[in-house]
Amino acid sequence: MSDNNVLLVTGATGLVGGGVLRRILEAEPGSRAYVMVRDELRWRSTEQRAFGNLASRITPVHGDLTVRGLGLDYNVRRRLTREVTGVIHAGADTCFSRSLAEARLVNTEGTREMLALARVCGRSRRFVHVSTAYVAGRRCGLIEERDNGSSAGWVNAYERSKYEAEVLVRKADFDWVIFRPSTIACDSRDGSVSQINGMHRALRIYHRGLAAMMPAKPGDLLDMVTSDYVNDAIVRVAFDPRASRQTMHLCAGSNAITIGDLLDAAYELWGTDPVWKKKGVERAILTDLDTYTLFARSVIETGDPRLASILSSLSHFIPQLALSKQFDTTVADALVGHPAPAVATYWKAMITHLMANNWRCVTRAAA
């Protein structure tokens, strides 16, 4: 990407959008950006916390992915259509427990609106779409970097709405690229977690001995990536001509961790805490999805309120563990220039960080 670019970024108050924007502005001193935000105050606090001096090159515009026409002011829309040279769409509702209608409104219809806007941005060279590796849904085995269809179905409405958004992007009659990160775990350098997500929450529930079992086999892979890898990869490849109309997995791929190794490392670390050890929390049992589901359903049906709410929150995420998959990263590795770091190299550091911070993140919590 050359200097003097003008980007339109959604999701700039979020983990990925914010991280990517900061790196682009740092790397390209002549560039500037519009950020479409729905909440001015939230943007102000993000701006102060995350952008510092770079903020002078960012112009917030009020917009909402759920509103027809994005709710953009007429003059703002005109300005964007004349100036924007590239769109990075990282705004999304990342909560796994939304209804399909709610998830679609932000993720699918929001993407439709963003595509419609990008289409009339005369100078825009590419639509950069941040998707998720879990558009693969219930599909198992090797997942390729392409549209793998919808026949397998999905674990939650988030996955489905993101899949449907990809379908819209691929239909666009202008240039696009789709990035599919898997779960963003932490920063690879020190294991610090800047956003608590479903995986961290699930881990905490197991740490507290509240979930008892896990629907997986010891050799099944769990994929996750670091925020620095995802941000670097997007910045590096977003406007690379070779990435035109490509879909790529920003995933650990063959560097993912097996569930067995993941649990070994977690329980070993937890066992170093004398307070935890004293409780005698039993290691979670690896079992089949039917047994896990029967357990979760029984607790939910019998109405023990706290445990039921914990297990229903896990139900939007945990079944993915039983659907073992390996994400192919051939396209991403070639374009980024290197694979994502192996999960085993930062997994323990991440758990240590979470334990040291009482399971809180450095900045804020999201879905």
Next chain:
Amino acid sequence: MSSSASNISATPAIGGISYLFPASTRSVRQLSQDSQLESSVETLESFGFENVHVGVEESPYQLARDAVAKLIDEQSIDPESVGLLIYGGTPGVMAFSPAGDAAIGAAGFCTTDRFKYPSARLQYELGLTKAWTFAIDQMACTTLLAATRIARSLCLTEGIERAICVSSEFFPMYAGREAIFNCTSDAACAVLIERDGPANRLVSATTVTKGYYWDTDSRRDEVVASYFPTARHVALQTIDNAGWKACEVDWIMPHNVSMRSWEILSGLIRLPNAKLWTDNIARHGHTLAGDNFINYRDALDAGAIEKGQKILLFSYGFGAHWTGVAVEA
């Protein structure tokens, strides 16, 4: 903590089992109408419960005494040949009050009545004059398994030839009739242990206690969640200590908690050839400490158990205790 088959010479065995229920029976629906349940009738019925036995006129002591007398009679044993009597269940002076007056019995703990013990009275009234007599407590539904384990050990280490373990558990009167989604019954069950028996041999026993869960109210979520992994651990350890393979187990004699929880636990333990004796869940409910042995006796009477079969008895003592016992029929 566990004891294994390898460190014993004789093999203590179950020489007989006798049990008694109080006269009154209540259906799940009746209990619900009387506000004795927390969960709905539909939930508890879908979990396999239909009827329970409720003590009113009977005292836990009376039921224990009658169960031991029945055992002595059925097995035609000389009371003086019994070298050990272990009582477990409704504690101390409370055991003498009829169930309907449990609170009066409980008040006795604050007076010198607390020194009136059911175990000593049993020994006297049943003529077990040579029996070393004591009680065990605080192990909830694992009490009778624990008592047999202790009896087994004492038979081996002290050369006691014959022991009787008896539990008489009445669910606390003001606690309703439900313990975490299980419908509870009152019952007494007496088990005869012979130092070296030809059948129903006690091959191994395993108990895990996790004191953290002592506060069952404030740690209820953790108690519910910890039940399954710890139960699996104890069941597999018991089988392993017996020198058995998982595929060799023929029967599980359960504690009569909900069918649903057994479905889940069976999915986790994975004993491919083991059948689960569930006939008594609907007709008797969960008799706290007595279940495993009541089921064992009924399975024997029904001809379901064949000589030499490998049988796992498992129970969970609400809160902190998980116990498994391996028996070779």
